[in-house]
Amino acid sequence: MWNRPRFDLKVRLTLRVAAVSAACFAAISAYFLITADRAVHARIDGIAAIVAKTLELQQGKVQWVNSPRSDFPNLDPVSAFVMTPGLCLAFRGANGEMLQRFCSGAPTPANAPPQAFAAFYRGLFDPGREAARPVIARGARLGDAVVWFDPAVQTAEAWHEAGRLMTVLAITLPLLCALVYAALARALRPTQVVRAGLERIAANDLNARLPPFDLAELSAIRDVFNHLAASLATALSERSELTRRLIALQDEERRHLARELHDEFGQSLAAIRALAASASQTAAQDCPALLGECDSIARTATGMMETLRGALFRLRxxxxxxxxxxxxxxxxxxxxxxxxxxxxxxxxxxxxxxxxxxxxxxxxxxxxxxxxxxxxxxxxxxxxxxxxxxxxxxxxxxxxxxxxxxxxxxxxxxxxxxxxxxxxxxxxxxxxxxxxxxxxxxxxxxxxxxxxxxxxxxxxxxx
Structure with a gap:
């Protein structure tokens, strides 16, 4: 018989819970990364709008004052308020040339993201993507206000957020598995009682009964088990009684057959042997040629009596x-x-x-x-x-x-x-x-x- 590998149910269910929990943590991490990426792009879009509006105001002031000295574009006023580590501001002219650019330096991260995560993040979110807003004065497009984040800084911040979630997962998942295993062990403890009852039934202990259980499913199993054990005990008791009576009847038939063989067949053989002895005596006087046949009859009768004696011994x-x-x-x-x-x-x-x-x-x-x-x-x-x-x-x-x-x-x-x-x-x-x-x-x-x-x-x- 082919034996399939068996696994502990508690371990199997705990592993499934762990897999589902890990998948949930992965989904949550992906959600946070997507949300963070959207928040970054919304922020740089807002900063780009502010920079474009500031530059438009600067251009309007220059035209209103009619100053021969033009300090347009000037990103210093806006950079003082919006600059953060890794943020870059720039004004790109209508011809595509960068006329002014400011980038805030980024501190070296304490824990640099792994190259695999950096490649995965770059392929999925395209960090460093710029946000551009047109700068328009008197209906003419002067250029674009461009804002972007340093890709390395954005990737490092994403890794920092993912690392926090991974830390929570590393702490929470083993604790969750331990609690699930303990709960399953407690819930499945009655199955040991069911197994013990089945082992007693297998050992011909038909008085085995299962106690009441709290769970409805186990209570249904208990009712069926106890009914089956009682029915089996009754059936075996009736079968044993029938077998005992049949064996007693068989022994009685054997004793009856033994009496019949002893009284009828045994007496007939004894009579044949006596007649053979009498015929042998008569033949010795009148016909000696018949002595051999008489002795042969006597020996055959003796052999048949020995066989009958053995059969009678086995029958009775x-x-x-x-x-x-x-x-x-x-x-x-x-x-x-x-x-x-x-x-x-x-x-x-x-x-x-x-x-x-x-x-x-x-x-x-x-x-x-x-x-x-x-x-x-x-x-x-x-x-x-x-x-x-x-x-x-x-x-x-x-x-x-x-x-x-x-x-x-x-x-x-x-x-x-x-x-x-x-x-x-x-x-x-x-x-x-x-x-x-x-x-x-x-x-x-x-x-x-x-x-x-x-x-x-x-x-x-x-x-």
């Missing part, structure tokens, strides 16, 4: 209630060791006391072990099978390991793994089966038990 094992689980399993393992003729070695090991184990659990464990040993010996071709049964305070653990080859027939034959799984589910236990790639398999069964189980079993038997 020794009464676990009378012999106990330990003795029954020891007899089962001894029987397999005897029938395998050394081809398969079966070992069994017990840990704990099993005397107080309920009869229903003992019977189901015996059936599980019986089916597992049959699969390992007949279908997996194992040469060594190990069985370990341990009794704990609140559970009983069964482990069966073999060195057989992987074979699907072991799963499909007889009751198979499905039947064992159903028996374990009926006892509300846990079942796992793993087969190695190079052979061998491991079966694990864990059944919960408590002293109350034995008392309940005794009350049911008494009823």
């Amino acid at each position: 094992p020794p009464d676990v209630d009378e012999l106990g689980l330990v003795a029954s399993l020891q007899g089962l393992v001894s029987g397999w060791n005897g029938r395998s003729h050394g081809q398969t070695r079966f070992d069994i090991r017990f840990e704990g006391a099993f005397e107080s184990l309920p009869a229903s659990i003992s019977a189901n464990l015996y059936r599980i072990v019986q089916e597992a040993l049959t699969n390992a010996a007949k279908h997996a071709g194992a040469t060594k099978v190990g069985l370990h049964l341990a009794m704990g305070a609140n559970e009983i653990a069964l482990a069966i390991d073999d060195d057989g080859r992987p074979n699907d027939a072991a799963v499909k034959s007889g009751m198979g793994l499905l039947g064992m799984r159903e028996r374990v589910a009926a006892m509300r236990g846990r079942f796992s089966f793993t087969a190695g790639p190079d052979g061998g398999s491991s079966l694990r069964v864990v059944i919960p038990v408590s002293p109350a189980d034995g008392q309940l079993e005794a009350l049911e038997d008494a009823a």
Whole structure:
């Protein structure tokens, strides 16, 4: 299965908020730069209008006084009032020649703007663009009043404003991200409760329920989760009860079939063997040639009785209630060791006391072990099978390991793994089966038990 990379939701949302905030700061910075550029041009347009009006007044005064000495144009009076660092004033004649020019010196900036910013600003705003107003006297155009800012000064001032915004961004953005992350962590804290509930459901703890939440969305999830858990618990309980009844019915059918085979087929075979023995005695006196056929019939009947005895043992094992689980399993393992003729070695090991184990659990464990040993010996071709049964305070653990080859027939034959799984589910236990790639398999069964189980079993038997 392809696993896609997973990211923390809080980190992802915080990064998105940071990206949006940075974009907003960038938009605000652009807005301030555009506004500042417009303000500069509005200012130099106003100064150009003032210079043009002043020059027109000077020209009118010269003509009114009729002074032979003309000090037109004279930018000194207006420059004393409007000059600022980096500002330039000039009068350009009608022929395009600069007749007078004043420029205010600009101090060296403490932090010169980077070349990249200067190039970007020059390309976007064209700093140093001049503003010109015509100077008109008596209907004649004498020239133009020209005003502009030094591009370096204007770029430095823009960088100063942008730097202030960048400082605010550098301080505000990390703080904003931290606050957003903390708020998201607090808002998403209930998702950990939801995850814990799902993990409990995955671990077959169907009593898991989610607590109430403040958020409407999480409350809807809680209602669906709790309803699903309750429905699943009811369904599994009904399924376990149905499985238990089906298994009990199956065992009852096996016992009935075993009785029928023992009473009918077994007695018939015994009668055939007795008749063969009687016929053998008669043939020994009257017809010795029939002795071989009589002995053959007797041997065939004996072999059929042995096969029937094995089938009866599998259909109706020794009464676990009378012999106990330990003795029954020891007899089962001894029987397999005897029938395998050394081809398969079966070992069994017990840990704990099993005397107080309920009869229903003992019977189901015996059936599980019986089916597992049959699969390992007949279908997996194992040469060594190990069985370990341990009794704990609140559970009983069964482990069966073999060195057989992987074979699907072991799963499909007889009751198979499905039947064992159903028996374990009926006892509300846990079942796992793993087969190695190079052979061998491991079966694990864990059944919960408590002293109350034995008392309940005794009350049911008494009823």
